[in-house]
Amino acid sequence: MDLRADCARCFGLCCVAPAFAASADFAIDKPAGRPCPHLAGDFRCGIHDQLRPRGFPGCTVYDCFGAGQHVAQVSFGGRDWRADPASAPTMFAVFGVVRQLHELLWYLTEAHRLAPDPAIRDAVAETDRLRDLPPGELLAIDVAAHRERINPLLVRASRAARAGVRDRPPDHRGANLIGARLAGADLRAASLRGALLIGADLRGATLYRADLTGADLRAADLSGADLTGAIFLTQAQLDAAVGDGGTRLPDHLTRPTHWGPGSDQAVYNC
Secondary structure, three states: OOOOOOHHHOOOHHHOOOOEOOOOOOOOOEOOOOOOOOEOOOOOEOOHHHOOOOOOHHHHOOOOOOHHHHHHHHHOOOOOOOOOHHHHHHHHHHHHHHHHHHHHHHHHHHHHHHOOOHHHHHHHHHHHHHHOOOHHHHOOOOHHHHHHHHHHHHHHHHHHHHOOOOOOOOEOOOOEOOOOEOOOOEOOOOEOOOOEOOOOEOOOOEOOOOEOOOOEOOOOEOOOOEOOOOEOOOHHHHHHOEOOOOOEOOOOOOOOHHHOOOOOOOOOOO
């Protein structure tokens, strides 16, 4: 199961299907279904190596979890929307559905790694089956309802992974921690699911076994922080944050180049 973006096998779907508005994340307005003006004829980004300085940091932190190539090569059998314009509206809508399913697959896979569970394995199989449905059936899926069925499994895996780390770990689920001063904080085994940590000062904080599901880390300062063992932390969350060579990361994640000294390789998902 490939849950990493392979842009070479996609048709630039993330550069066409979603809408974005001029903001700190995007330099221009773009309605849904309209190609970004920087999308080249080969479906690659024409300013790929200049996205941040050109005002498109939002592109560098977007992750389709491999949905783009699945829609392009499996759902639509390699037919691209430029060659078959009539398929474009359906393809773009299907991409939105499959992207959500692939994100759920990523979380389920991580949950099973943390706390193996037959129920999680069954949920993976069911979600995998759904993503392979024909386009018309994909568009009929109630993804929100499917997510509601899966969420208790993820919560259970989180509790199992964090158990025994400390007594009474901090519970900041959904908390508004925008700009919070948390430098040096002991956040071991904390629940930060859905927390707003935009611009938070987490320098030197310890987040071992902290649950970061859906936490908004845009511009959060992770310099010197210890994220080894952090759970449900995605590459996109790291790419949206700020860090340095002293930030300790889980082995499966990559230090973004915009973090400065100590960075190893670039991560772009569009």
